[in-house]
Amino acid sequence: MWDYSEKVQEHFFNPRNAGAVDKANAVGDVGSLSCGDALRLTLKVDPDSEVILDAGFQTFGCGSAIASSSALTEIIKGMKIDDALGVSNQDIADFLDGLPPEKMHCSVMGREALQAAVANYRGEEWKDDHEEGALVCKCFAIDEVMIEDTVRANGLRTVEEVTNYTKAGGGCSACHEGIEEILTRVLAESGERFDPNAVAGEIKKPKSGLTNLQRMKRIEELLEEIRPNLQRDHGDVELVEVDGKYIYVKMIGACAGCQMAATTLGGIQQHLAEGLGEFIQVLPAEELARRAAMGG
Amino acid sequence: MTDGIYLDNNATTMVAPEVVAEMLPFFSEQFGNPSSLHQFGDKVGRAVKRARRQVQSLLGAEHDSEIIFTSCGTESDSTAILSALRAQPDRKEIITTLVEHPAVLTLCEQLEKEGYTVHYLEVDKKGRLDIPAYYKLLSDNVAIVSVMWANNESGTLFPVEEMAEMARSAGVMFHTDAVQAVGKLPIDLKSTAIDMLSLSGHKLHAPKGIGVLYLRRGVRFRPLLRGGHQERGRRAGTENAASIVALGKACEMAREAMDYEKTFVKAMRDRLEQGILAQVGHCFVTGDANNRLPNTCNIAFEYIEGEAILLLLNKMGIAASSGSACTSGSLEPSHVMRAMDIPFTAAHGSVRFSLSRYNTMEEVERVIEAVPPIVEQLRKLSPYWSGDGPVEEPEKAFAPSYA
Numbered sequence: 001m002w003d004y005s006e007k008v009q010e011h012f013f014n015p016r017n018a019g020a021v022d023k024a025n026a027v028g029d030v031g032s033l034s035c036g037d038a039l040r041l042t043l044k045v046d047p048d049s050e051v052i053l054d055a056g057f058q059t060f061g062c063g064s065a066i067a068s069s070s071a072l073t074e075i076i077k078g079m080k081i082d083d084a085l086g087v088s089n090q091d092i093a094d095f096l097d098g099l100p101p102e103k104m105h106c107s108v109m110g111r112e113a114l115q116a117a118v119a120n121y122r123g124e125e126w127k128d129d130h131e132e133g134a135l136v137c138k139c140f141a142i143d144e145v146m147i148e149d150t151v152r153a154n155g156l157r158t159v160e161e162v163t164n165y166t167k168a169g170g171g172c173s174a175c176h177e178g179i180e181e182i183l184t185r186v187l188a189e190s191g192e193r194f195d196p197n198a199v200a201g202e203i204k205k206p207k208s209g210l211t212n213l214q215r216m217k218r219i220e221e222l223l224e225e226i227r228p229n230l231q232r233d234h235g236d237v238e239l240v241e242v243d244g245k246y247i248y249v250k251m252i253g254a255c256a257g258c259q260m261a262a263t264t265l266g267g268i269q270q271h272l273a274e275g276l277g278e279f280i281q282v283l284p285a286e287e288l289a290r291r292a293a294m295g296g
Numbered sequence: 297m298t299d300g301i302y303l304d305n306n307a308t309t310m311v312a313p314e315v316v317a318e319m320l321p322f323f324s325e326q327f328g329n330p331s332s333l334h335q336f337g338d339k340v341g342r343a344v345k346r347a348r349r350q351v352q353s354l355l356g357a358e359h360d361s362e363i364i365f366t367s368c369g370t371e372s373d374s375t376a377i378l379s380a381l382r383a384q385p386d387r388k389e390i391i392t393t394l395v396e397h398p399a400v401l402t403l404c405e406q407l408e409k410e411g412y413t414v415h416y417l418e419v420d421k422k423g424r425l426d427i428p429a430y431y432k433l434l435s436d437n438v439a440i441v442s443v444m445w446a447n448n449e450s451g452t453l454f455p456v457e458e459m460a461e462m463a464r465s466a467g468v469m470f471h472t473d474a475v476q477a478v479g480k481l482p483i484d485l486k487s488t489a490i491d492m493l494s495l496s497g498h499k500l501h502a503p504k505g506i507g508v509l510y511l512r513r514g515v516r517f518r519p520l521l522r523g524g525h526q527e528r529g530r531r532a533g534t535e536n537a538a539s540i541v542a543l544g545k546a547c548e549m550a551r552e553a554m555d556y557e558k559t560f561v562k563a564m565r566d567r568l569e570q571g572i573l574a575q576v577g578h579c580f581v582t583g584d585a586n587n588r589l590p591n592t593c594n595i596a597f598e599y600i601e602g603e604a605i606l607l608l609l610n611k612m613g614i615a616a617s618s619g620s621a622c623t624s625g626s627l628e629p630s631h632v633m634r635a636m637d638i639p640f641t642a643a644h645g646s647v648r649f650s651l652s653r654y655n656t657m658e659e660v661e662r663v664i665e666a667v668p669p670i671v672e673q674l675r676k677l678s679p680y681w682s683g684d685g686p687v688e689e690p691e692k693a694f695a696p697s698y699a
Contacts, residue, residue: 012607018677029679031696037601038696040679058679060641062603062620066677 004063005097012063017073021056028117028126030109037061037106039069041113043076045121050081057113064096064103071095072110081118087111090233101141105132136178139171140263144182151186154273159183160200164281165273167266215276216242222275223249226268230255237268240285247272250285300613301659303568305499306448306476306592306650307617311542312501318545319503322538330535331526340537347544351508354547355493356484364509364527365540369475369496370399372509373442375520375531376471376492377403380440381412382518384469387439391468393417393425393454394635400442400473401631417443422584423452423636430459434466441470445477445493449619449632449648450583451592453477460489469515475499475507479550480557480589491515497539501652502546506539553653562590564660565651569593571664576671578686582638582646591651594619596633596642597671599680599690605647608670614663619646641680641690 004012024042031038038061044054055077057069071092076084092107093099099107119126133144150156150165159179163169169179184194210218223239230236235255241248249268251261261284269282302310322343328336330344345360352360366372377390377400392404394416404414415433417425425443434441441463445456456472463470471492477483478493479500485493492515497506511517511530523532569581578598597605602618609616619630620643628634633643649663675681680690687693 009607012604013611015677029694029696038679038694040694040696058677060599060644060678060680061601063607065601066604 002063002100002103004067004100007095007097008064008067008099011067011070011096015057015066015070017054017056017070017077018058019056020058021054024054024056026117026121028113028115028120030112030116031060037065037109039065039109039113041069041072041110041117043117043121045081052076052079052081052084061106061109062103064099065106065109067096068092068099068106068110069113072114076114081121084114085118086232087114088233101138102135104141136182137166137168137171137175140167140266142166142168142263147179147182148186150270151183152189154270157183157187157195157198158200161279164200164279165266165270167263170262170266210276218276219247219272222272223268225275226271230264235264241288243288245278245280247280247282248285248288249282300615301655301663302615303649303651303655303659303663304615304617305652306451306648308498308504309501309652310654311498311503312546312549314549315502315542315545319538319542322541326537330537331524343541344535344537347540347547350544350547351495354478354483354551355495355510356486357510358486359513361528362485362511362513364511364531365535365543366507366509366531367505367536368507369397369473369494369499370507371520372494372496372507373397373399373471373473374403375509376494376511377407377440377442378520379492379516379518380469380471381407383516384439387437389413389415389435389437389439391415391417391430391433391438391441391443393419393443395419395423395447395449395632396442396444397448397473397475400444404442413437419635421637423447423450423582423632424584424587425454425459427455427459427462431462434463434468436467438466438468441468443470443472445472445474446481446589446592447583447632448476449630449646450594450636451476451589451650452583453481453587453589456490457488460491464489476589476592479547479554480591482554485510485512497543497546500546500550502543503539506536506543508543556653557590561651561653561655564655564657565591565593565649567657568649568651568660568663569595571660572667575664575668579645579671580642582633582636592648593650594646594648596638597645597647598642599678599686600645600671600674602645602647604674605645605670608673609647609666612666612670614666617648617650619648620644 021042021044024044026043026045028041040058042056043052046053055073057073059066059069075087075095089107089111092110116126135143136147147162147166147168154165156162156165159169159176162179169176180194187194219242220239223237234253236252238250238252240250255261255264265282272282273280326340328340330337330341348360348363351363357363390404390412392400392414408414417430419425443454443456443459446453460470469491472490473494475494475496478495491512493510495508498504517530519530521532526532526535572595579595582594582596602620606616606618619633629643633646679694680686
């Protein structure tokens with residue numbers, strides 16, 4: 001059985017705000033029936049203050065889907081809708097003292113229902129761009145679609161590169177066979193063969209052609225771009241050192257010691273690699289100290 | 297036995313106390329290697345021989361040398377299929393079904409990647425095979441047919457004896473994964489054309505970690521594990537003597553309890569099923585209700601999700617299992633439910649109750665009482681449900697984006 005936290009169990013056995021809200025003026029329906037989860041979120045929003053007066057959920061789904069729905073309604077009740085939109089998947093998971101990696105999509109569903117409901121309230125159309133595939137890396141909750149897209153976008157060729165870009169395969173390594181199969185499939189699209197002996201990092205992309213100073217400034221700019229995302233999760237990032245392809249950063253606030261920190265680093269790495277147009281590796285600042293101690 | 301009501305016997309069973317008593321001496325005083333010449337080994341060798349005869353008797357095999365002890369049902373399945381491919385390198389096709397256990401399906405998927413052609417037989421809404429379609433696929437290109445005797449999720453039985461005769465007439469080897477059938481149905485292999493059969497100890501009150509591959513005398517065979525001479529060189533590795541002895545005892549007990557399975561266990565299953573169906577609306581039995589294992593009942597509860605049902609049952613001490621996606625962490629509901637074309641809104645709510653001779657009618661009554669309020673509680677949360685019934689045209693009234 002799943003390793004559900006006590007909070008998840010408690011919210012599943014005694015869900016808060018179950019059922020549709022009376023006189024709701026915002027409705028959001030999201031989910032995927034084939035994966036067994038669907039959620040309808042109804043809100044009663046005060047038109048003057050835009051405060052969420054009441055929130056209710058109806059969920060077709062598993063224990064954590066019901067618990068995530070319950071948690072979401074508890075978090076957003078009394079919030080202004082603009083503030084409520086700032087609630088992240090991680091906030092929902094944190095509220096429940098964490099979710100198993102296979103179940104993180106349940107919290108994603110909650111956030112999307114909220115976006116859909118707000119769009120409905122504002123008379124806008126909400127379009128979801130989120131496509132979900134089968135979970136490949138269980139250590140870091142990385143799915144097939146995410147890996148495929150990253151492989152295509154960055155012309156990746158090796159398992160090591162996939163790990164560097166997405167973090168998938170960076171834990172127990174049991175999914176390496178699955179990652180090799182994805183690489184074989186995606187490379188075949190362009191008539192190439194997966195070579196298990198290829199060396200990571202040899203990406204056929206033009207080097208950035210920037211001076212060291214320009215390159216550092218560019219790195220700082222790119223970090224600025226993603227800073228709001230981290231701050232939304234009550235965290236932040238600080239650039240510590242740039243040493244060739246190694247970029248050392250320090251995670252601050254909620255990001256420090258967060259169990260998803262490794263995934264966050266992966267995301268920062270991807271953003272920097274794309275922005276610089278070259279292969280780089282983002283490492284935690286502690287790694288710099290460790291390498292210095294080892295004399296290199 | 298611990299507190300609680302265990303209705304998940306198709307997943308695994310309690311080791312019978314008599315079986316435990318029989319195997320315990322083989323950890324301590326009877327520790328010898330059955331291959332050794334001295335008295336320590338000799339006694340164990342004799343016990344293994346006796347166990348082999350007990351298994352032979354339950355399966356109705358002609359010779360005791362047709363019984364090969366393995367580590368589990370999965371090993372038996374892999375051994376059978378890979379042996380047929382290696383022994384007949386010119387035959388590059390396999391026939392199996394869409395609803396096999398992953399032990400067979402995942403292996404077949406891998407073999408497809410290696411260049412083999414796999415024909416997956418489809419099933420109808422009641423989980424039944426199209427036998428004429430199967431007959432047409434049999435050819436000199438087929439190395440082996442592998443079809444389960446009884447489905448683990450729905451309990452539906454396949455006509456493997458008839459299918460084996462067809463395979464034999466076409467000169468094709470026939471293997472059946474019978475881990476759910478052995479011990480629950482009378483089996484007499486010597487009067488069938490089945491060439492190979494897999495069984496698993498822990499499904500019939502023996503411990504985990506012991507299985508059997510039945511291999512008909514004269515069927516061409518290539519071992520999976522080569523090494524020592526154990527099992528006449530067909531499965532190397534020092535015998536798991538204690539578990540072999542346990543499996544022998546469990547087979548003897550299953551043979552004695554066969555009538556009880558067919559009558560009393562079946563009566564408990566039928567009472568459970570009728571009791572639930574009588575009280576809960578919008579639910580139905582999946583599989584072929586008239587042709588299935590006597591201990592298995594799979595009910596699809598519409599508009600709610602299986603894992604949530606299991607968690608609430610578990611809170612009341614009742615153990616069952618589900619074909620929902622969430623119980624396995626996958627994104628799709630059970631391949632068996634999908635193959636039967638059960639709608640998603642029902643497939644996710646399918647719950648399997650599987651009984652054993654250690655259950656009682658009193659437990660069945662308690663489960664019948666527990667289920668309706670659980671279903672009601674979850675339906676109150678469901679966007680497909682309103683008041684006392686599903687919303688009108690549920691699939692239209694609630695059609696979430698990115699479905």
